[in-house]
Amino acid sequence: MTAILEVRDLHTQFDTLDGVVRAVDGVSFELAHGETLGIVGESGCGKSVTALSILRLIPTETGRIASGSIRFEGEELTALSEEAMKRLRGHRISMIFQEPMTSLNPVLTVGTQIAENVVRHRGVPWRAARDRACEMLDLVRIADPRRRLDEYPHQLSGGMRQRVMIAMALSCDPRVLIADEPTTALDVTIQAQILDLMLELKEKTGTAIVLITHDLGVVAETTQRVVVMYAGRKVEEAPVEVLFEEPLHPYTRGLMRAIPRLDIEADLAGTRPRLQEIPGLVPILTRPIVGCAFAPRCGFATDRCRAEPPPIVDAGAGHTVACWEVERVRAAA
Amino acid sequence: MAILVDDLAPPRRFSLVTAIRRNPTIAFGGLLLAALIVMAILAPVIATNDPFKIAPVNRLRPPSERWWFGTDQFGRDVFSRTVYGARVSLIVGLSVAAFSCLLGLALGLACGYFRRIDGLVMRVMDGLMAIPSILLAIALITLTRPGLGIVIVAIVIPEVPRVVRVVRAVVLSIRSQPYIESAIAGGTRNTKLLIRHVLPNTLAPLIVQSTYVCASAMLIEAGLSFLGAGVPPEVPSWGNIIAQGRTFFQIAPWTILIPGTFLAITVLAVNLLGDGLRDRLDPRLARRL
Amino acid sequence: MSAAPVLEVENLVKHFPIHGGLLQRRVGEVRAVDGVSFAIAKGETLGLVGESGCGKSTIGKAALKLIEPTAGRILLGGEDVTHLKPGAMWPHRRRIQTIFQDPYSSMNPRLPAGTIVGEPLENFGITRGRATDDRVARLFERVGLRPDAVRKYAHEFSGGQRQRLGIAKALSVNPDLIVADEPVSALDVSVQAQVLNLLIDLQDELGLAYLFISHDLAVMRHISHRIAVMYLGRIVELADKRMLFTQPLHPYTEALLSAATAPDPKRRRRRKPIVQGDVPSPAKPPPGCHFHTRCPYAIAECRVTAPPLIEVAPGRHVACLRRPVGGDQGPLPIA
Numbered sequence: 001m002t003a004i005l006e007v008r009d010l011h012t013q014f015d016t017l018d019g020v021v022r023a024v025d026g027v028s029f030e031l032a033h034g035e036t037l038g039i040v041g042e043s044g045c046g047k048s049v050t051a052l053s054i055l056r057l058i059p060t061e062t063g064r065i066a067s068g069s070i071r072f073e074g075e076e077l078t079a080l081s082e083e084a085m086k087r088l089r090g091h092r093i094s095m096i097f098q099e100p101m102t103s104l105n106p107v108l109t110v111g112t113q114i115a116e117n118v119v120r121h122r123g124v125p126w127r128a129a130r131d132r133a134c135e136m137l138d139l140v141r142i143a144d145p146r147r148r149l150d151e152y153p154h155q156l157s158g159g160m161r162q163r164v165m166i167a168m169a170l171s172c173d174p175r176v177l178i179a180d181e182p183t184t185a186l187d188v189t190i191q192a193q194i195l196d197l198m199l200e201l202k203e204k205t206g207t208a209i210v211l212i213t214h215d216l217g218v219v220a221e222t223t224q225r226v227v228v229m230y231a232g233r234k235v236e237e238a239p240v241e242v243l244f245e246e247p248l249h250p251y252t253r254g255l256m257r258a259i260p261r262l263d264i265e266a267d268l269a270g271t272r273p274r275l276q277e278i279p280g281l282v283p284i285l286t287r288p289i290v291g292c293a294f295a296p297r298c299g300f301a302t303d304r305c306r307a308e309p310p311p312i313v314d315a316g317a318g319h320t321v322a323c324w325e326v327e328r329v330r331a332a333a
Numbered sequence: 334m335a336i337l338v339d340d341l342a343p344p345r346r347f348s349l350v351t352a353i354r355r356n357p358t359i360a361f362g363g364l365l366l367a368a369l370i371v372m373a374i375l376a377p378v379i380a381t382n383d384p385f386k387i388a389p390v391n392r393l394r395p396p397s398e399r400w401w402f403g404t405d406q407f408g409r410d411v412f413s414r415t416v417y418g419a420r421v422s423l424i425v426g427l428s429v430a431a432f433s434c435l436l437g438l439a440l441g442l443a444c445g446y447f448r449r450i451d452g453l454v455m456r457v458m459d460g461l462m463a464i465p466s467i468l469l470a471i472a473l474i475t476l477t478r479p480g481l482g483i484v485i486v487a488i489v490i491p492e493v494p495r496v497v498r499v500v501r502a503v504v505l506s507i508r509s510q511p512y513i514e515s516a517i518a519g520g521t522r523n524t525k526l527l528i529r530h531v532l533p534n535t536l537a538p539l540i541v542q543s544t545y546v547c548a549s550a551m552l553i554e555a556g557l558s559f560l561g562a563g564v565p566p567e568v569p570s571w572g573n574i575i576a577q578g579r580t581f582f583q584i585a586p587w588t589i590l591i592p593g594t595f596l597a598i599t600v601l602a603v604n605l606l607g608d609g610l611r612d613r614l615d616p617r618l619a620r621r622l
Numbered sequence: 623m624s625a626a627p628v629l630e631v632e633n634l635v636k637h638f639p640i641h642g643g644l645l646q647r648r649v650g651e652v653r654a655v656d657g658v659s660f661a662i663a664k665g666e667t668l669g670l671v672g673e674s675g676c677g678k679s680t681i682g683k684a685a686l687k688l689i690e691p692t693a694g695r696i697l698l699g700g701e702d703v704t705h706l707k708p709g710a711m712w713p714h715r716r717r718i719q720t721i722f723q724d725p726y727s728s729m730n731p732r733l734p735a736g737t738i739v740g741e742p743l744e745n746f747g748i749t750r751g752r753a754t755d756d757r758v759a760r761l762f763e764r765v766g767l768r769p770d771a772v773r774k775y776a777h778e779f780s781g782g783q784r785q786r787l788g789i790a791k792a793l794s795v796n797p798d799l800i801v802a803d804e805p806v807s808a809l810d811v812s813v814q815a816q817v818l819n820l821l822i823d824l825q826d827e828l829g830l831a832y833l834f835i836s837h838d839l840a841v842m843r844h845i846s847h848r849i850a851v852m853y854l855g856r857i858v859e860l861a862d863k864r865m866l867f868t869q870p871l872h873p874y875t876e877a878l879l880s881a882a883t884a885p886d887p888k889r890r891r892r893r894k895p896i897v898q899g900d901v902p903s904p905a906k907p908p909p910g911c912h913f914h915t916r917c918p919y920a921i922a923e924c925r926v927t928a929p930p931l932i933e934v935a936p937g938r939h940v941a942c943l944r945r946p947v948g949g950d951q952g953p954l955p956i957a
Contacts, residue, residue, distance in 0.1 A: 216885040
């Protein structure tokens with residue numbers, strides 16, 4: 001099965017007063033048809049910028065895709081005109097964002113916003129577009145969708161607004177949905193409902209999803225394959241069970257050990273064990289990074305790690321790691 | 334385990350050349366204003382003739398080598414009078430800006446921070462703002478003898494409400510910031526809170542507003558002098574000069590055009606300075622430059 | 623040394639008026655906190671957990687007297703401070719300090735870090751000048767920052783470092799209790815671990831008590847001794863950590879636990895989220911038990927009677943009509 005989305009050696013940069021920030025520094029991955037891929041990392045790792053690069057939403061005055069290839073259904077997106085990209089966005093590739101309140105236009109009704117999208121890409125008459133909007137609201141399990149069509153975003157709760165965003169994103173049957181931290185701003189119980197909804201819709205429509213988040217719990221429960229990013233680079237990629245079973249990159253391991261756990265019984269004895277810390281800070285992206293980006297904070301780092309960028313090592317079962325010391329890390333368990 | 338703080342970006346070095354290149358408006362407005370101030374201070378040196386000397390035999394001469402900008406109906410050198418006139422305008426502009434900002438700052442802080450007097454004071458300010466400044470100034474001046482001091486006071490009063498509004502808005506927005514709550518929880522009391530936490534954040538918008546007040550004050554002063562309600566007629570003020578040249582505009586336009594142009598340039602310089610400072614000091618806009 | 627709890631809250635109520643209409647009259651109120659009681663002992667961490675609108679932040683601010691309670695009592699170290707005016711409240715502030723959620727807006731951008739951290743010392747006259755500088759340098763070291771960073775400004779530190787500054791400032795006057803309002807929610811996971819470890823170390827070393835407010839159950843589980851679960855202004859369950867997580871009694875607690883994600887793919891969507899719908903608005907809470915509209919176990923009476931928070935077993939408090947004193951603590955049958 002060929003991939004529906006292929007990103008090869010993407011480099012995205014921004015100009016700032018302090019120099020050029022290499023936000024995405026050579027990232028490659030593929031998304032198969034109907035697959036849910038998670039891109040996980042902390043703030044500043046480049047995951048959101050990667051998503052914006054795919055849709056060419058990087059502000060042109062200060063940023064650019066410096067090099068790399070992004071192929072969607074075989075078509076090279078970096079070479080398309082802006083007109084062609086506009087036909088693609090919201091139609092064949094859709095995106096939903098973290099903050100539904102600022103992503104929805106506050107002065108238009110919910111129904112108008114969804115219908116507009118349908119009209120623009122499908123060219124159907126307004127009446128038909130509104131019917132489609134109603135259909136979509138029903139699909140995202142909003143009660144009484146006919147009435148909701150005429151409501152404004154501020155009349156809806158956070159969870160409902162996110163459902164509306166999803167409805168709008170799926171209204172033209174996109175092949176790929178990019179979700180950038182879709183549940184981070186929502187309460188826990190609402191987050192559970194939205195994630196559930198997204199998975200259910202994926203079953204129904206067969207849309208491939210790229211889910212971007214910093215939350216390993218969300219990744220574990222909703223994705224099939226995971227890409228871990230650090231300082232603009234991909235450090236590890238694996239099917240989700242494999243990644244959590246045996247994380248091979250020291251950063252991934254560090255992250256998993258730094259999270260307080262709900263499901264592990266260890267600390268209930270009354271003592272409070274220390275969380276594993278990752279010492280140091282994320283590197284500054286305006287300075288060129290020599291060698292491995294994680295080396296300054298890595299307990300396994302050698303001189304080679306500090307001098308040469310690590311190769312992508314295949315650890316089997318679809319698991320790849322960017323590390324010089326894979327064997328040592330594996331042995332350390 | 335001490336975290337290394339120098340893992341953060343090194344501070345940017347300050348360079349005058351880059352500063353000027355990045356803020357052309359401030360540089361241009363500032364330099365122009367500085368030049369005008371220097372001109373005013375050095376008036377006795379620059380002026381070619383005695384600005385007060387009346388010589389009817391020389392009246393209404395066009396610009397020539399002896400009288401660079403010609404003469405008015407009393408034979409006085411327009412250039413020298415214009416150069417001296419800068420003094421009046423700049424003194425008025427700068428002192429009105431200074432006083433109205435001091436007063437406005439005090440009132441704005443009080444209104445923004447102590448809600449109880451806010452209502453009353455702001456209604457008074459609204460009332461003052463509803464009256465056109467020139468009329469208010471004229472009314473105040475007619476109550477006493479005309480003079481430079483009175484003119485300054487009379488212009489300060491209608492300018493204060495604008496400053497109060499700006500300061501108050503800043504104070505209101507700061508009051509709800511978490512760091513203010515943090516300071517209160519840490520035991521900081523009202524006076525210290527106002528002076529150390531609130532005041533410094535009001536200075537940037539206050540400085541910007543002061544430039545607009547200065548420009549406005551200079552124009553009002555010129556208007557007052559033009560109407561005869563400003564400084565005494567023998568004192569050279571751009572407004573006076575224009576007023577006196579009014580009757581002879583058709584035969585001796587230089588008596589109006591020259592001081593008028595200087596007034597326009599000065600106001601432009603101050604406004605440019607204000608705009609440039611506002612763009613630079615507004616934290617949201619500054620980062621994009 | 624008194625055995626009085628460092629912080630005690632009795633039937634705390636806070637309503638925020640809503641103004642509307644032409645004359646801005648009071649048209650309703652947001653019942654942010656609707657009758658909450660708890661006590662925190664020396665050296666203990668009480669976690670307040672709940673979703674948005676539950677009132678947990680409001681309780682934190684009321685305890686600090688940053689907002690005035692509508693009704694109820696607040697006692698610091700046994701002394702009633704409820705009705706104290708700002709002037710009279712001032713000396714009590716030494717005992718209770720705070721750290722905030724947003725490391726970016728909780729520091730004055732125009733002051734050097736050392737000044738910010740040392741301010742409480744100067745405020746209360748504990749030290750002056752050189753003595754303050756020494757104390758501040760030691761505080762910096764204690765929270766893991768280099769002492770020569772005292773001259774730097776807030777924007778020169780990262781988010782995690784700013785939180786450390788906030789902790790240093792709170793520690794400066796040796797308080798009995800620190801109100802920590804979502805102190806790690808805005809931080810990355812790796813930095814979060816550093817700050818949580820620091821907070822626990824400080825507690826063990828100094829005997830500090832924490833009122834730890836968060837929406838994150840996993841963090842709560844790690845750092846608290848006892849946990850109070852809040853929903854729409856009321857505490858619905860209050861228990862020691864172990865009991866709460868192994869045997870939740872209130873349906874809302876159960877819902878929270880089942881909705882929370884964990885980094886374990888095997889847990890994956892085995893469980894359906896058991897609670898549907900949205901959180902009602904605190905301006906119009908449902909009558910009776912606030913949770914009845916979303917509760918799978920609700921019976922007719924839940925719509926009418928607001929259940930009080932009662933101790934159904936030693937150390938276990940629940941506000942649910944279907945959990946009487948001495949009753950069965952197993953799973954509830956669906957009504």
